[in-house]
Amino acid sequence: MDPVTEPTHLHWDAEALWQQLLPLLPGLTVEVVARTDSTNSRLLERARAACGDPDAPITRPGQIGAFGSEPATPHGRRAGDLEPCLLVAEQQTLGRGRLGRDWVSNPVDSLTFSLALALDPRDWSGLSLAVGLALAEALDETSPPAAPRIGLKWPNDLWAIDGAGPGRKLGGILIETVSVGRRRMCVIGIGVNVRPVAVEGVTTAALQDLLPGIDAPAALARIALPLVRALLRFEREGFAPLGPAYARRDVLRGHPVSTSGDAGAGMADGVDDSGALRLIDADGRLRRVVGGEVSVRLSGAAPPAHPGSD
Numbered sequence: 001m002d003p004v005t006e007p008t009h010l011h012w013d014a015e016a017l018w019q020q021l022l023p024l025l026p027g028l029t030v031e032v033v034a035r036t037d038s039t040n041s042r043l044l045e046r047a048r049a050a051c052g053d054p055d056a057p058i059t060r061p062g063q064i065g066a067f068g069s070e071p072a073t074p075h076g077r078r079a080g081d082l083e084p085c086l087l088v089a090e091q092q093t094l095g096r097g098r099l100g101r102d103w104v105s106n107p108v109d110s111l112t113f114s115l116a117l118a119l120d121p122r123d124w125s126g127l128s129l130a131v132g133l134a135l136a137e138a139l140d141e142t143s144p145p146a147a148p149r150i151g152l153k154w155p156n157d158l159w160a161i162d163g164a165g166p167g168r169k170l171g172g173i174l175i176e177t178v179s180v181g182r183r184r185m186c187v188i189g190i191g192v193n194v195r196p197v198a199v200e201g202v203t204t205a206a207l208q209d210l211l212p213g214i215d216a217p218a219a220l221a222r223i224a225l226p227l228v229r230a231l232l233r234f235e236r237e238g239f240a241p242l243g244p245a246y247a248r249r250d251v252l253r254g255h256p257v258s259t260s261g262d263a264g265a266g267m268a269d270g271v272d273d274s275g276a277l278r279l280i281d282a283d284g285r286l287r288r289v290v291g292g293e294v295s296v297r298l299s300g301a302a303p304p305a306h307p308g309s310d
Contacts, residue, residue: 018030029085031087032088044178056178060291130234132173140210151250155296157170157171193205259295260294263287266279
């Protein structure tokens, strides 16, 4: 009988991560599991249980205004129900992306985690852009005037820029929210390809292409603190102050795109102060495309090798 091969587990140093983040997120817990279906799903289920409604509606930040304010959920909750949690999974069996897409996650090959925390910004618009920018800046060692090596595809993808083509998908973001009491729990799910992974029909990139030798725990160590700082800044200031930094990494700006929404097709013209995509249609009219369940694809010319350049 062949010996059973034990799975390889990485060293995450969750204690050090917790100590680093705790001053910014009091009450934080950091959890690492070998395997789960979806880190977002697990944290959303906890939030729903805390609010006393297992069927509480889950929304995207861009949909909150459209649905209006939901009634306050039952009182009498434990103090810990609104405390933040960082949940890392070495493998996700049912990882989710936007528009119901699956996110392939293999042990060692990927970094997959979710962060749940209570947020109360004046405007939720542009949150996925702020998160993407924080990740790109944490993982990309280039700085102006050098061209960035990690670009951002509106509204929630990280792309590796390594040539004159459109680049390759490096990671994705899925943000979901649910009401708990009179506040809203926000769950930010992040997946990043660490090692090269073959995905049928998708051209992907790996973080090791940009940072040779990096593994998932090291990537998380680079990401976690900048991500938390970005979320707290977004809660105070919104997206508008981040516009220039986002423009530097915008892989769509100045190129034709098609959308799945009513905006149709046109020329991408960057984003506005709320993080909405600016789209110039064939008649020269400016249209605003907001997040939610809208998909945007490049059509025709590829984006520049150096996103954000004119």
